[in-house]
Amino acid sequence: MSEGIQIEINNLNKHFGHLHVLKNINLSIPKGEFVALVGPSGCGKSTLLRSIAGLEKISSGDMSIAGEIVNHLPPRKRDIAMVFQSYALYPHMNVQDNLTYSLRIKGMKKKSANIEAAKVAKTIGLSELLQRYPRELSGGQRQRVAMGRAIIREPKAFLFDEPLSNLDASLRVHMRKEIRSLHDKLGATSVYVTHDQIEAMTMADQVVVLNEGEIVQQGSPLELYDSPVNKFVAGFIGSPAMNFIKGIVSSDGRSVELQFKVKQKISLKSVFTPGMTVDVGIRPEHLDINASQTNLKVAVNSMEATGSSTYYVADTEPALSFIEQGRSSIVDRENVNLYVAPEHVYLFDAKSGLAL
Amino acid sequence: MRALLASLRDGRGFDISLISITMTFLLLFCGVPLIYNAIMSFQEVDIFNLNTFIRPWVGFDNYRALFADATTLPIFYNTLVxxxxxxxxxxxxxxxxxxxxxxxxxxxxxxxxxFLVSWVMPGLVVGAIWNWILSGDFGILNHVLKYIGVISDNIFWRSDIHFSLxxxxxxxxxxxxxxxxxLLSVGLAAIPNDIYEAAQLDGANAIQRFRTITLPMMRATIGAVVSLGLIFTLQQFDLFAAITSGGPANSSNVAQYRAWEMSFKEYDFARGATISVLMIGVVMIASIIYVRSTKQEIRG
Incomplete structure (x- = not known):
């Protein structure tokens, strides 16, 4: 057990009947860090979070929180707070009683618990709503109450289970910042589950990508963006998603031939095995339409202008998407010249999907 | 005429005609007998003036006579128990x-x-089966109680005045x-599981979760169950008819069975009506509690 680690998971496995939903999970979360668990639905991220909370029993492996093995501790003894996707507020209690529930359970007098509630309500802007019932609150306000209920306890860790997915888009962006600044203010350790990679990228110190019950990669958001370990992470992180094209490394190993109907060659940053079949990954934002040089010619099939940038889809097989900042500068839609710098061309093994 | 037809087809006329069918039925077969019954409790009724509506008005005489009767208070007490x-x-x-x-x-x-089987069985059949179970000489209940050592002699459940009720x-x-x-299962199922999970993480043990989450969230259901239970137990007639017939010596007699006895065995219709009117009062209060408790249902 190393110093400063708040949550440590060793060789965790979880079975639901015949289903092996978490496979050999190893994860250590330093104190004060904001960790996002991200992956497509069914990847096991929520199960992992619920295992940390103790709401799911783990089948094998060890889990410790603040240095104490918690494998067999029930949720109520783990001293962990969780914010649920549905908020799970107590509908028969007003905001004040919702906030003070954990304190009153611990035996704190109602009067002093209410003083704590007032403090917490002030930090998260709920002071006016203490006497309201959950049904009288908007989605964003309920979200705040759920947060308040978590922070009033000063727990060993905060767990978030897709807390923003029931909010509308603009509120979601706002709450993202608020949760993160709250985390910094409290110096808390947070584990945040989301299927939205943008949430993970913008909020977390560490992003853990899960797929089919396994940790595929973990690292800082930009590490994942810059050097994905495999095709799955490359495709999952970044929006719009990375383009993948079948390719064959040329005989000198310095370039790759993209297997479009009309084959095109682009150069690579280093030497690869000649003749190898690969998946070539290129992010839409790395296909430059206004560069002085060019190594790709395509015809544009469709375009969407958002004002700040323009999204294109090329008439290729598979369809290549790319972005231009600002308004469209294309004159001839049939002949568009693109350039992708060699350092932005990712190669993945065609069979294993691993980055080369 | 056309407007009337149109409103009947898809306007308020349709709603009113639907409601009026039910209302007519209710008024005719529930409302009128109820009022007739209440009026009878203030009249002198006997076999000879049963076929007329205009009978001697006696004011509260029937009520006074009812409470002067020595059997009345024990019967009301039995009803309460x-x-x-x-x-x-x-x-x-x-x-x-x-x-x-x-x-x-x-x-x-x-x-x-x-478990629902018990609910669909007719009261008289249930009573007949329980007669066998409760039977003093060969009943299974006595046998079991003796076997586990609770009693040493047979209890004559139906004929002993201490046990008949x-x-x-x-x-x-x-x-x-x-x-x-x-009903309670439905209420329990309506409580979302994540609320229990939140309470677990907030440190509540099973008893605390039951006290602070289950009970308060079941308030509306419990109110409904108890007030419906009050109405149903005040209606319970079959079991008395099948098991004890109110006896021995009125030891298991209750108001609803007594009202029937008065009217249809002793042909004292006025006294029977009087008991019924008193019971209507109690049931009305229960109904108000029931309606109010279902109104206050908590929605998250």
Whole structure:
């Protein structure tokens, strides 16, 4: 057990009947860090979070929180707070009683618990709503109450289970910042589950990508963006998603031939095995339409202008998407010249999907 | 004429005609007899003036005579005991079963369905079966109680004045438990599981979760179950007719059975009506509680 680690998971496995939903999970979360668990639905991220909370029993492996093995501790003894996707507020209690529930359970007098509630309500802007019932609150306000209920306890860790997915888009962006600044203010350790990679990228110190019950990669958001370990992470992180094209490394190993109907060659940053079949990954934002040089010619099939940038889809097989900042500068839609710098061309093994 | 037809087809006329059918039925077969019954309780009624409506008005004489009768107060007391212990028994056993089946073990839904059998059985049949169970000489209940050492001599449940009322209460608890369980199960199922999970993480143990989450969130359901139980136990007639016939010596007689005896065995229709009017008052209060408790349902 190393110093400063708040949550440590060793060789965790979880079975639901015949289903092996978490496979050999190893994860250590330093104190004060904001960790996002991200992956497509069914990847096991929520199960992992619920295992940390103790709401799911783990089948094998060890889990410790603040240095104490918690494998067999029930949720109520783990001293962990969780914010649920549905908020799970107590509908028969007003905001004040919702906030003070954990304190009153611990035996704190109602009067002093209410003083704590007032403090917490002030930090998260709920002071006016203490006497309201959950049904009288908007989605964003309920979200705040759920947060308040978590922070009033000063727990060993905060767990978030897709807390923003029931909010509308603009509120979601706002709450993202608020949760993160709250985390910094409290110096808390947070584990945040989301299927939205943008949430993970913008909020977390560490992003853990899960797929089919396994940790595929973990690292800082930009590490994942810059050097994905495999095709799955490359495709999952970044929006719009990375383009993948079948390719064959040329005989000198310095370039790759993209297997479009009309084959095109682009150069690579280093030497690869000649003749190898690969998946070539290129992010839409790395296909430059206004560069002085060019190594790709395509015809544009469709375009969407958002004002700040323009999204294109090329008439290729598979369809290549790319972005231009600002308004469209294309004159001839049939002949568009693109350039992708060699350092932005990712190669993945065609069979294993691993980055080369 | 055309406007009338149009409104009948898809306007307010349709709503009104639907309601008026029900209202006519209710007024004719519930409202009028209710009022007729109340009026009868203020009249002198006998076999000879039964076929007329205009009878001698006696004011509260029937009420005074009823309370002057030495059997009345014990019977009302029996009614109180019967209602209270029936509801308490039905509710406690029903709630325990509802909680048990909410654990969702394999086969729990089928087992729960089986419990409903008691609810669909006619009261007279239930009474007949319980007569066998409660029988003093060869009843299985006495046999079991003796076997586990609770009693040493047979209890004559139906003919001993100390036990006759309890004989009916036991049968009535069995009869009403399933209904309580089903209503309470529905109430339990309506509480979202994540609230329990949140309470667990907030440090609440099972007893604290039951006290602070289950009970308050079940308030509306419990109110409905108890007030419906009050109405149903005040209606319970079949079991008395089948098991004790109110005897021996009125020891298991209750108001509803007494009202029937008065009217249809002793042909004292006025006295029977008087008891019924008093019971209507109690049922009305229960109905108001029922309606109010279903209105206050908490929605998250």
């Amino acid at each position: 019967f209602v209270f212990f029936s509801i308490a028994g039905q509710f406690l056993v029903g709630f325990a079963l509802a909680l048990f089946f909410s654990l969702k073990f394999s086969g729990s839904t089928y087992l729960r369905g089986l 309890w004989a009916v209460i036991i049968a009535n608890i069995w009869l009403g438990t399933a209904f309580n369980m089903i």
